[in-house]
Amino acid sequence: MNQATPILEVRDLSVQHTVAGGTSHEHLEAVRQLSLSVAAGEIIAVVGESGCGKSSLARAMVGLLPASSGEIYFRGAAVSGMDARARKDWRRDTQLLFQDPHSALSPRRRIVQSLAEPLEMLGVKADGEQQQRILSAIAEVNLPIDILQRYPHQLSGGQKQRIALARALLCQPRLIIADEPLSALDVSEQARLLSLFIELRKEKQIAFVLIAHDLAVVQQLADRVAVMYLGRLIELAPADSFFQSAAHPYSQALLQASQSNWHNTPANEPVLTGEPPSALTPPSGCVFHTRCAQVMDLCNRVVPEQQVLNQSETARGLHQVQCHLYSSQ
Ligand code: SF4
Helix, strand or coil: CCCCCCCEEEEEEEEEEEEEECCEEEEEEEEEEEEEEECCCCEEEEECCCCCCHHHHHHHHCCCCCCCEEEEEECCEEHHHCCHHHHHHHHHHEEEECCCHHHHCCCCCCHHHHHHHHHHHCCCCCHHHHHHHHHHHHHHCCCCHHHHHCCHHHCCHHHHHHHHHHHHHCCCCCEEEEECCCCCCCHHHHHHHHHHHHHHHHHHCCEEEEECCCHHHHHHHCCEEEEEECCEEEEEEEHHHHHHHCCCHHHHHHHHHHHHHHCCCCCCCCCCCCCCCCCCCCCCCCCCCCCCCCCCHHHHCCCCCEEECCCCCECCECCEEECHHHCCC
């Protein structure tokens, strides 16, 4: 793998869920023909409203959901063509942090036992080596040693999330996919976890895909921002460029809504109204046209192609958007 090879790349990835309805089953396309790559040490934030497909994308990236089409490449190798050993390496090197860290910790096991589990699976069975690696992981997430003898219910939400992170670190991952890891934490615990992510990226070149809804957090942390709507990637931009000049009307609406939250003031005008349409029956043309304040004649007929905005290339990549407003550029 050369320096430029992404740690993880998805190309034209689609993920379908089967939904039981009456006498038949319907297919919901949670992720549709999405392409995205993650470089070593990069932090990409994936944002969008609930149900936009962020979590399905996260799960597909670690192999917990199958791709219905498209391909996932790990360190340049197509996952679909991997033998069992290479697949095991991909699963070990790509770790998932859940919103609720409880799911990674058995309530009946002491923390030290939960931390020994991934080591057992990796074949690290000697007590001495297990102990040394567990102590080192606990130190990396800034927790005291005595926490090892406690049970999950004796820990705060933030401590549990840091234990889940320590568990992931025991696998020496190249990429951590964090699905809303901060949303159940108080502000001080959020700050601690964010600092840890930044340190781990700096010290170990670990890349992060951060599934998030809080744009203030995204602005602090991310190198690039990917915006999803109804399973589509509608904007992808270096974070500076995104926060200075988000291009897609949906991204602009998300930003305006979050800025009015930061300043605790109402938005000037409601730029984003109503709920997203059902992913089972997505609108024709541009899927955002039913809510877009700038909708044009062709928007409900023609799917917009991806456009690269003029002079958008920076060290962190291109600013790309799927919207007819930019078709003539
Ligand atoms: Fe709005 Fe049309 Fe752009 Fe879609 S393509 S975001 S409907 S202007």
